Amino acid sequence: MPDGPATVLVVDDTPTKLYILSSWLRRSGHEVLQATGGVEALGKVRDLRPDLVVLDVRLPDMSGYEVCERIKADEATSSIPVIQISGAAITPADRTQGLERGADAYLAEPVEPDEFAATVEATLRYYRARQRAERMADRLATLTEVTLEMNSADTFEALLSTAVEGASRILGRRAGALAIPPDGRTRRFVVMPPSTVAVSRAVAPDLLLRIGAMSLGNAAGTQVFTAPADEWLKMMPDAGVDDGGSATAVFCRTKVGRPPVCLGVYAAPPLDPDETNILRQLGQALALTADALRAYAEEHAIALTLQRSLLPARIPDTPGLEISWRYQPAVDNIEVGGDFYEVLRLGDRVLLAIGDVQGHSLLAATVMAELRHALRASLLGPVDLGASMALLNNVLRCYHPRMTATVCLVLIDPATGEMEIANAGHIPPLLIGGETRYHGLGNLLLGVADETYRVDRLTLGEEESVLMFTDGLIEDRDKLLDESLEIVRSMAEASDEGLEPFCDRLIRQFGAREDDVALVAFCRTKAV
Secondary structure (H helix, E strand, O other), X not given: OOOOOOXXXXXXXXXXXXXXXXXXXXXXXXXXXXXXXXXXXXXXXHHHOOOEEEEEOOOOOOOHHHHHHHHHHOOOOOOOOEEEEEOOOOOHHHHHHHHHOOOOEEEEOOOOHHHHHHHHHHHHHHHHHHHHHHHHHHHHHHHHHHHHHHHHOXXXXXXXXHHHHHHHHHHOOOEEEEEOOOOOOOEEEEEOOOXXXXXXXXXXOOHHHHHHHOOOOOOOEEEEEEEEHHHHHHHOOOOOOOOOOEEEEEEEEOOOOOOOEXXXXXXXXXXXXXXXXXXXXXXXXXXXXXXXXXXXXXXXXXXXXXXXXXXXXXXXXXXXXXXXXXXXXXXXXXXXXXXXXXXXXXXOEEEEEXXXXXXXXXXXXXXXXXXXXXXXXXXXXXXXXXXXXXXXXXXXXXXXXXXXXXXXEEEEOOOOOEXXXXXXXXXXXXXXXXXXXXXXXXXOOEOOOOXXXXXXXXXXXXXXXXXXXXHHHOOOOOOOHHHHHHHHHHHHHHOOOOHHHHHHHHHHHHOOOOOOEEEEEEEEOXXX
């Protein structure tokens, strides 16, 4: 409620007194409403919401005490101040009863004009200050909620939608926001009341630069500024700023050289100091959150690029085998992980490997790369899967004694289907065809103790397949591992599709993962 003249409801059944009190109020610049009974007064309070009620104690249909109680009992009108006035109920007991039943002030007639005016102004001053404080508290609480929601946003679209919807909700105005994600394409979202939902709008590539020229330019910092409608409409014809109006915006850049953000609202009527301060805080929160989200996106892209660089650049052609593979990084982790796969041609045979080094870190990725290189080196001479696995175990125990890893190696001759399997603590490969089943458990995982790794030998028939995957595919906090393993087995057993669509369906079945996923599937094709 702004300072200055107020709307006052005067309730009195005596025409002369009603006229006198109304005259004094109008002389002070207030707008006056009138009622001559309690029921009429309650109706006007409910419908018109005056800033103040001047209420006679003795009314024809009900007492002023009861009218006051009803005003204060209604949550919608309880904050409206009430001054009771009476020429009959003037004893201390009358005044006490009036104040106890909700009146904010009590005047006994005869009342001097100056005393009446001073009482009105003092009552209004107190309630206006209280309402400003309550309104500011509500706005600050909402500001905190919006800031938390902004910090939870995982995309720039969600961030800008949250910021602009929050600005509109707190300030009750049309609002818009602009920012530049890592892809360099400016995004713009707006809210146009009565709608409360942010929508994306087209935006010129240089719009933030043009807005910056009106405020900070290329400098770092935060600046709130107001510009007339014609300037905004030149840059954004659909800005929703009325001719003759204006818009107030906050332009923020956290550091020189970083992309800025802009958050603005329609400025009719002009923002008061409290509203301007809230807009500034929202703009600063948007800038900081945008920087954090941009940094996260960039770091995630770097981590993913690094991790992919440590995996095979291509899978070699393998006559007699159809091979499908997938690598899916964790959705909420910017660090590189230790999941890996490998496919190598060894003369007429093909080696397929899959593994998972403990942890999510640059160290895990480094150890993963070392194990891949050690595996390749072990295969330069005579191929012995047990010896290769023992070498990997020794490398881990010697050079990374606090690290562990799981690895599964499969060596197959596509022409005959003869296959060897060595497994160090990894999920057993799933044999698909005839009886779809997991191969037996292998030996101890790498990096724990000296171990002799056995090699199992079996034959893969034509059009039979093998699926190998890391635990990131199926591991869930709220589900037993055996349940997830059975889901994979059942899907494979019922599948009548090719490897590629099956691998896609498998990834979709388990959805976004908290851990990296590596997957290799191969099928022995029919001899031509």
